[in-house]
Every structure is written in C-alpha cells, then in structure tokens.
Amino acid sequence: MRREFKLPDVGEGLTEAEIVRWHAKPGDTVKVNQIVVEIETAKSIVELPIPWDGVVSGLMADEGQTVDVGRPIIAVDTDEPDDGSGNGANRVKAAEAGGAKAADAGAVGTADADRIEALADDLVPRPPAEGAVEPGAHGSPAPKEERQAVLVGYGVKTGTTKRRPRKSRPDGPAQSTVVPAAPEPPVIPATPVANPSRVEVTAPSGPAALRRVAVLAKPPVRKLAKDLGVDLTTLAGSGPNGSITRDDVHAAAEGPAPRATTQQGEEERIPVKGVRKMTAQAMVASAFTAPHVTEFLQLDVTETMEAVRRLRTIPDFAEVKVSPLLLVAKAVLTAARRHPMINSSWDEAAQEIVVKHYVNLGIAAATPRGLVVPNIKSAHGLSLPELAAELGRLTETARAGRTQPAEMAGGTITITNVGVFGVDTGTPILNPGEAAILAFGQIRDMPWVVDGELAVRKVTTLALSFDHRIVDGELGSLFLRDVGAMLEDPLRMLAWS
Structure with missing residues (x-):
C-alpha cells in the first residue's frame, strides 16, 4: 500500500521547516529508520528517518521549500496490508511506541520513528472530500480547510475559511477590479487575482503587447490615490512586503514620484527563515x-x-x-x-x-x-x-x-x-x-x-x-x-x- 510520511513536529513545538537535502529519490528502496531527508527548523538541522520498509514512489516537497508541519513530504509503497482504517497496520504499533524525542537525542530509534509518523499523520485532520457542496450555495465548493496559526508548542489545527464568491458578468467571465493608471485612460481587463488588496492593471506598451504591473495597496490607499490623482504603478511602497502606504501617496502628490524599480543586481533579497x-x-x-x-x-x-x-x-x-x-x-x-x-x-x-x-x-x-x-x-x-x-x-x-x-x-x-x-x-x-x-x-x-x-x-x-x-x-x-x-x-x- 502507499504510505505518506508527514512532516513531524520533532518535539520542538514548531509549525514549519525547510527541506535542506533529500537522501532518497523515487524508485529507491528504503528500510525502517533509514535517514531520508534533512530539514532545517527554527533551531537546527535535523535528520528524519522513514518509519517503513518500501520503495519511494514520490517526493512531495523540493529542496529549499518551506513545509508546514503535518504536510506529506514523501510517499512510500510498502508491502503492509491496510487494516481497514485507512492508516495501515503500523498505526497501532506507532501509537504504542515510546522513547526519547528525536530532537533531544540527535538520532531516532524505531519506537521514535513510529511515534513521529503517528503524530504527523494524526496532527492535521484529513480535508473533506472533493466536490462537497456548501449548504445554501448550490453548485459552489465547500469551504476549504486551511491551517490556522496557533500558539507555539500546541501544534497546528485546521479551520474553515469562507471565501467571498467571485461576481460573474452576464457577458463574460469574472473580472478583477481595475485601477486606472491615469485619469480616464482606456481600461484593459486584468487577470483575476486571489488577493483583493493586490490589484493587477495592464497598459499598452506597444502595438501588440501588454505590460503587467502588480500594485500592493489596501482599498483606502487606492481610493486616496484616485482622489489625489496619483498613479500607484509609479510608486515604490514603503510598507510591509513593499505595499504602498498613505504616506507614499501623499509624498507622491506633493512632489516627484519615487523610483519604482531598481536596476538588475542592485539589490538582493534573502528569505528570513x-x-x-x-x-x-x-x-x-x-x-x-x-x-x-x-x-x-x-x-x-x-x-x-x-x-x-x-x-x-x-x-x-x-x-x-x-x-x-x-x-x-x-x-x-x-x-x-x-x-x-x-x-x-x-x-x-x-x-x-x-x-x-x-x-x-x-x-x-x-x-x-x-x-x-x-x-x-x-x-x-x-x-x-x-x-x-x-x-x-x-x-x-x-x-x-x-x-x-x-x-x-x-x-x-x-x-x-x-x-x-x-x-x-x-x-x-x-x-x-x-x-x-x-x-x-x-x-x-x-x-x-x-x-x-x-x-x-x-x-x-x-x-x-x-x-x-x-x-x-x-x-x-x-x-x-x-x-x-x-x-x-x-x-x-x-x-x-
């Protein structure tokens, strides 16, 4: 049967880790307690063993990728029969397994490997089946179960996040809000975006080409820019993640617009993780x-x-x-x-x-x-x-x-x-x-x-x-x-x- 190994907490109360290096690839045969991956937590690099014998059928995260605790990272085909619960025969053994924490010992024994696998599998409930229908909204999918942040040391949980349905137009597909680049320019529909605060606008840059510019600003800031006649696409945001603030708009209205882009090689961004x-x-x-x-x-x-x-x-x-x-x-x-x-x-x-x-x-x-x-x-x-x-x-x-x-x-x-x-x-x-x-x-x-x-x-x-x-x-x-x-x-x- 196919078994999926989920990223465990490793006893540190953390909610995510980065995949540093894989020690296995699809098609490799692995043994119980064989080290298959190195992860970097917020404290150190930890080696994780696989809790089963089998053949690796897939890697579900890339090196350098940050993965949430509870998410599957590697799949293994094993010879173990399913016990009918969907969890496999090892689940009972895993629940009974004891031993020291992997992070504290620096190495994981058989009992720990089973315990980590059990914790990882039970940490996040399985999402609802595809195609479920939200009550009262016929034809729309059920709310998606998403991870919600909780206190460090208490793991993670899932919760229902309701998203406002996109409005549809009778003459075509749903369109996102479009912010004009200047007073009364020709409006070109933008591609729909997931984040309503991040609005994409397009403007012609040639006879047959379009230039796409992403603007990160809150609705009140966009309204202020419209009232003052400020083109948001020309501003460099000073807020979080480069978002445009009210001060940026006021400064642009009072003087020359700040430089919005830098030449290639002038800046380097290093993720803080x-x-x-x-x-x-x-x-x-x-x-x-x-x-x-x-x-x-x-x-x-x-x-x-x-x-x-x-x-x-x-x-x-x-x-x-x-x-x-x-x-x-x-x-x-x-x-x-x-x-x-x-x-x-x-x-x-x-x-x-x-x-x-x-x-x-x-x-x-x-x-x-x-x-x-x-x-x-x-x-x-x-x-x-x-x-x-x-x-x-x-x-x-x-x-x-x-x-x-x-x-x-x-x-x-x-x-x-x-x-x-x-x-x-x-x-x-x-x-x-x-x-x-x-x-x-x-x-x-x-x-x-x-x-x-x-x-x-x-x-x-x-x-x-x-x-x-x-x-x-x-x-x-x-x-x-x-x-x-x-x-x-x-x-x-x-x-x-």
Whole structure:
C-alpha cells in the first residue's frame, strides 16, 4: 500500500521547516529508520528517518521549500496490508511506541520513528472530500480547510475559511477590479487575482503587447490615490512586503514620484527563515524584555598567552585544541561559582529569581545559517582537558550545521568570542533566559605600563552585558573584575577553584 510520511513536529513545538537535502529519490528502496531527508527548523538541522520498509514512489516537497508541519513530504509503497482504517497496520504499533524525542537525542530509534509518523499523520485532520457542496450555495465548493496559526508548542489545527464568491458578468467571465493608471485612460481587463488588496492593471506598451504591473495597496490607499490623482504603478511602497502606504501617496502628490524599480543586481533579497529567523526573534525579545547594562574591562593577558603556550606542550592536551578561549571559559566558570547570582534567570510568571548551582556554558558560534548558541552541559564539573575537548566538539558540530536543539536548550551563561573576527569588543545581547553574556575581544600588542615602565604587552577587552533586574552594578563589576584578574594572572584560577 502507499504510505505518506508527514512532516513531524520533532518535539520542538514548531509549525514549519525547510527541506535542506533529500537522501532518497523515487524508485529507491528504503528500510525502517533509514535517514531520508534533512530539514532545517527554527533551531537546527535535523535528520528524519522513514518509519517503513518500501520503495519511494514520490517526493512531495523540493529542496529549499518551506513545509508546514503535518504536510506529506514523501510517499512510500510498502508491502503492509491496510487494516481497514485507512492508516495501515503500523498505526497501532506507532501509537504504542515510546522513547526519547528525536530532537533531544540527535538520532531516532524505531519506537521514535513510529511515534513521529503517528503524530504527523494524526496532527492535521484529513480535508473533506472533493466536490462537497456548501449548504445554501448550490453548485459552489465547500469551504476549504486551511491551517490556522496557533500558539507555539500546541501544534497546528485546521479551520474553515469562507471565501467571498467571485461576481460573474452576464457577458463574460469574472473580472478583477481595475485601477486606472491615469485619469480616464482606456481600461484593459486584468487577470483575476486571489488577493483583493493586490490589484493587477495592464497598459499598452506597444502595438501588440501588454505590460503587467502588480500594485500592493489596501482599498483606502487606492481610493486616496484616485482622489489625489496619483498613479500607484509609479510608486515604490514603503510598507510591509513593499505595499504602498498613505504616506507614499501623499509624498507622491506633493512632489516627484519615487523610483519604482531598481536596476538588475542592485539589490538582493534573502528569505528570513530557519535559524536566522529564530535568532532575530530571540534577540528582539531579549533586547526589549531584559534591561541590558554593559561594562568594559581592558586588561593585560600576556601571562594567559604564556599559559596557553605551556598547556600545548602537556601530553594531557595533545588531542585537543588549546586556545585563549579555554582559559576565558575556565575563568567564567570560576567567577560564576564565586558570584552565583550571575548564573541565574528571571521567572516572570512566578516573580522569582532562579539561581542555578550548575553552569551550562553557552558558546556563541557563527554558522552559514546564522548564529547558534550551543552549551556545554554541567561545564562547572569538567577538568581543563575535558573542557577543552567539549569546546572543540561543540565548535566543530556548530560549523557543520549539526547542532541539535537539545544542545542549545538550558544554557545559563554565555561567552561570545568576537575577537576571532578582529573586533576589540561590543555590547552583546543576552541569550534569552540568561542573566549575563561575556564578549571576548581580540588579543593584540599594545603599549602598557608595567612596574612603572612602558612595555609592549598582549592586551584584550572584555565586555559584560547583564540583566539589570537581577544583576546590579556592584555584582556585574565584581564578576567582571574577577574574570579579568584570573586572565591577568592564571594562577588565581588555582587559588579560587
């Protein structure tokens, strides 16, 4: 029988994902739990397995396409007989299957694959049969069931959307509204459009050719343009999605019309989706929720650079990368133990500050798909070689785009290494749910006063942003001072650990 695998939620409470790459094509034989597709959610790239044995009969979404949760993406012909319910014999097994979530584990077992397939199939009710008739409107189709947005974490639902029937003319097919390009021009009927706010008009551009121009404007704006004698087809909209606003019309009525088009190659449009979309939303929410304060500290890290050089010669570090970031991370962990309130979060609902006596250390990583902040779980309990190994693994996974959602959840404090880009410092925005983030700038040679004499030293700048609801100026200053003191003299890490 033919089975259709629907895009699952993968346990993240998301409503859509982008098809990144297919690992199967029509005609391929697939096995249970075989990875058939990679998808990019708003958090990371996730590999999805197929829950059946069979032959791929069709791919129902293209690479690069964004697909809603619950929509079929691949069809497989299986040897399993239908159980009479239309769902196949595996539905019972799928409903009973358990196991950890696919996204949290980074890999999906047999039970999870069945569970995902069951959830995907049951998430969106089947649409009504073709040809159904809406009561009271003989000859017209029934309202189409369409997806409606709901709260994140509650999946998606379907609902009935009623569309106003098109008006028909006795002498021909239905026509869309036509906006004249200038007072009293010859009107040429336009092709009907689905969106009544987007009206298409046509005007002759040659003896036998028509030029089609799309205008995105609301009805009140179109009426205003008509009253003021403004040609909407000559305007460049400043509203959402390039729509024309009332201000655009007034500006055109008072002066020369703005340039409506650009030459080829002057602009590039990049869709905001996936990781980049989630990062943007998280940063906006953080910036306008937590009152940010940023403090700066410039310090001499010559001794830290010497310590990094010596650590590289120790056999325990032979298989890991030792960099200044390793000692910065160790200093942050040590300072967080000395000042626990810096490692906390604000619970708005309970009106409480949650102080965490463990540290999940986040490391901001730039990837081709956007910024991700995976974290090292229980970093406070790791030895220095173990911390170095985890930093290396985390960085490689992020650069490969394989960071799983579970690796980005539950962070408590973050480091962003802007120095790798040749930047001295910045004012970092808090990772949502955390009280502090430390920016580590580039290390460079600078003149420095040592024992009353001028010398060339290795100097860097630290910037600490913190949530001023939790961290006051004193606590932020003490924490930043301690991190700086340990980087100026790494022996302090031993004394304070």
